[in-house]
Amino acid sequence: xxxxxxxxxxxxxxxxxxxxxxxxxxxxxxxxxxxxxxxxxxxxxxxxxxxxxxxxxxxxxxxxxxxxxxxxxxxxxxxxxxxxxxxxxxxxxxxxxxxxxxxxxxxxxxxxxxxxxxxxxxxxxxxxxxxxxxxxxxxxxxxxxxxxxxxxxxxxxxxxxxxxxxxxxxxxxxxxxxxxxxxxxxxxxxxxxxxxxxxxxxxxxxxxxxxxxxxxxxxxxxxxxxxxxxxxxxxxxxxxxxxxxxxxxxxxxxxxxxxxxxxxxxxxxxxxxxxxxxxxxxxxxxxxxxxxxxx
Amino acid sequence: xxxxxxxxxxxxxxxxxxxxxxxxxxxxxxxxxxxxxxxxxxxxxxxxxxxxxxxxxxxxxxxxxxxxxxxxxxxxxxxxxxxxxxxxxxxxxxxxxxxxxxxxxxxxxxxxxxxxxxxxxxxxxxxxxxxxxxxxxxxxxxxxxxxxxxxxxxxxxxxxxxxxxxxxxxxxxxxxxxxxxxxxxxxxxxxxxxxxxxxxxxxxxxxxxxxxxxxxxxxxxxxxxxxxxxxxxxxxxxxxxxxxxxxxxxxxxxxxxxxxxxxxxxxxxxxxxxxxxxxxxxxxxxxxxxxxxxx
Numbered sequence: 405x406x407x408x409x410x411x412x413x414x415x416x417x418x419x420x421x422x423x424x425x426x427x428x429x430x431x432x433x434x435x436x437x438x439x440x441x442x443x444x445x446x447x448x449x450x451x452x453x454x455x456x457x458x459x460x461x462x463x464x465x466x467x468x469x470x471x472x473x474x475x476x477x478x479x480x481x482x483x484x485x486x487x488x489x490x491x492x493x494x495x496x497x498x499x500x501x502x503x504x505x506x507x508x509x510x511x512x513x514x515x516x517x518x519x520x521x522x523x524x525x526x527x528x529x530x531x532x533x534x535x536x537x538x539x540x541x542x543x544x545x546x547x548x549x550x551x552x553x554x555x556x557x558x559x560x561x562x563x564x565x566x567x568x569x570x571x572x573x574x575x576x577x578x579x580x581x582x583x584x585x586x587x588x589x590x591x592x593x594x595x596x597x598x599x600x601x602x603x604x605x606x607x608x609x610x611x612x613x614x615x616x617x618x619x620x621x622x623x624x625x626x627x628x629x630x631x632x633x634x635x636x637x638x639x640x641x642x643x644x645x646x647x648x649x650x651x652x653x654x655x656x657x658x659x660x661x662x663x664x665x666x667x668x669x670x671x672x673x674x675x676x677x678x679x680x681x682x683x684x685x686x687x688x689x690x691x692x693x694x695x696x697x698x699x
Numbered sequence: 700x701x702x703x704x705x706x707x708x709x710x711x712x713x714x715x716x717x718x719x720x721x722x723x724x725x726x727x728x729x730x731x732x733x734x735x736x737x738x739x740x741x742x743x744x745x746x747x748x749x750x751x752x753x754x755x756x757x758x759x760x761x762x763x764x765x766x767x768x769x770x771x772x773x774x775x776x777x778x779x780x781x782x783x784x785x786x787x788x789x790x791x792x793x794x795x796x797x798x799x800x801x802x803x804x805x806x807x808x809x810x811x812x813x814x815x816x817x818x819x820x821x822x823x824x825x826x827x828x829x830x831x832x833x834x835x836x837x838x839x840x841x842x843x844x845x846x847x848x849x850x851x852x853x854x855x856x857x858x859x860x861x862x863x864x865x866x867x868x869x870x871x872x873x874x875x876x877x878x879x880x881x882x883x884x885x886x887x888x889x890x891x892x893x894x895x896x897x898x899x900x901x902x903x904x905x906x907x908x909x910x911x912x913x914x915x916x917x918x919x920x921x922x923x924x925x926x927x928x929x930x931x932x933x934x935x936x937x938x939x940x941x942x943x944x945x946x947x948x949x950x951x952x953x954x955x956x957x958x959x960x961x962x963x964x965x966x967x968x969x970x971x972x973x974x975x976x977x978x979x980x981x982x983x984x985x986x987x988x989x990x991x992x993x994x
Contacts (some may be wrong), residue, residue, distance in 0.1 A: 418821070439754050439792065491964045495907055497907055497910055497911075497912075498862050498863070498910075522974070524974075524975075538836045539834040539835060540834060540836060541833045541834050541835060541836075541979050541980065541981040542979055542981065543980075566887065567793050567886055567887040568793070569964050576971050576972055590700050590888070590917075591700055591862055591886070592861065592862040592886075592888055592983045592984060593887050593981075593984075594984065595977065595984070596825075596965075596968055596973075596976075596977045596980065598977070599975045600972070600973050600974055600975055601973075609793060610793055611793070612792055612913070615792060615793075615910070615914075616790075616911055616912060616913050616914060617911060618907070618911050619907045619910075619911060670891070673891055676871050677871055677895070678891075678895050679817070679819075679873055679894075679895055680819075680894045680895055681891075682837050682890065682891045682893070684836050684837055685836065685891065686836040686837065686887075686888075686890060687836075688887045689887060689889065689890070689891065
């Protein structure tokens, strides 16, 4: 492109009086016109559905490529109905909502890994990592992998704690996160948790059911024992439901040209409202778009 | 300190078998032991109290040093009781809660600036700017000014859109933000708004009343006209209340040594939970701590 510059500059006088160049599309215009193959369907095997009272449902996309043992645990717990009847136990403002077995005493099935490895990062080799190209406070490099927000450093890659990302609660020892308690980020990205805990997925639907809740009044936002704990009625893996009952979510492919255009447009907002586009965007303000295709 | 290094190294063998060096304090330990003069009281003239139904109250610290005309407008509207009887009109998940005159038709008093200047940034000269010292996606430099999260570039400085920061809603024209509608950030910092809108303060108390609300179902998270809109019962400036009725909030001084230690500890978490401290912290994960001294 650089070689073309003098030619273009020389041509500029010819353009005086011509129509102004077309305005680049806004982020939403890019999404609306993206081709079908810019989207990937969340596999039913990776889609976990969490049913709450009053018909509320949370849909969670799992990330087995990053935390295979943890995801296998979570799938097994869902399939065994183990989460059914547990509850939301912690809502800490600007931090996390946490759910599962708040008693920490419910026996775990023998089939799951009781001491899973610390799947906090993985080899970057084999991943198609698309760098975002802007500075980051926490990682040498951030970007996207197969529709996930990620970071890379040295030979390793890891998922980052953006709004809506889901991790596995653990005790002080790294091998104590069985999947019995999960959390979703409900505030400013707590990126200091990156590489300190296993990130296993992302809320792709029903986020409001985790964010519009009363904050817990105990330390760390836990609900008081005698306060109402929203019930987890039923948790299932979508592939175990009859095909007609499976919702279908799609996430934008991070290797699609439309995604690259969308990230650029998010960094250089030209919607009528903006008087000064930032020229940059943080990884957590560039979460791959999600759409619900079949409810 | 560099000159001392060889001496210390030489002394090391003597330490073998001695007690390990004391562990540096955690962020919370630093706050608990900070001296009284590490904290500054929010002036009653800059403290706005927003009363909602059922005794809920939001406390908002105003930032006249950054947006003097907008803050004067807001104070005048509060003093005239103009906000009383308005409502919360918009709750957009992972973005903002917005309140005030949703009709956009309530007549404004003649005393306020109907077309305030675009106070989106101000000269950096005269401000005591403490750089945070870590990279940022959006600004050449971020840091703190008198207990506020800020950025600096060229000769200008501005407040940044972190969680809980409050700005003045406006139309497409920059001079349309009268103060009739205000918003607070309730999600990941929408830093692309920096320098595109007037930031006028920060929620220092009662944030839950803005975050634990049902999300609006109309475009941009506006509530449907016939959906319940939480009422703004009464808005006052604390200095107009009898002294005995004024709450007292304190914000940590960003020029206090304890604050510097706290930021360093936030960047290098050594709480027992962390297996890999980040070595860095984003400006919006280093919001100056707030405490309520008198309720």
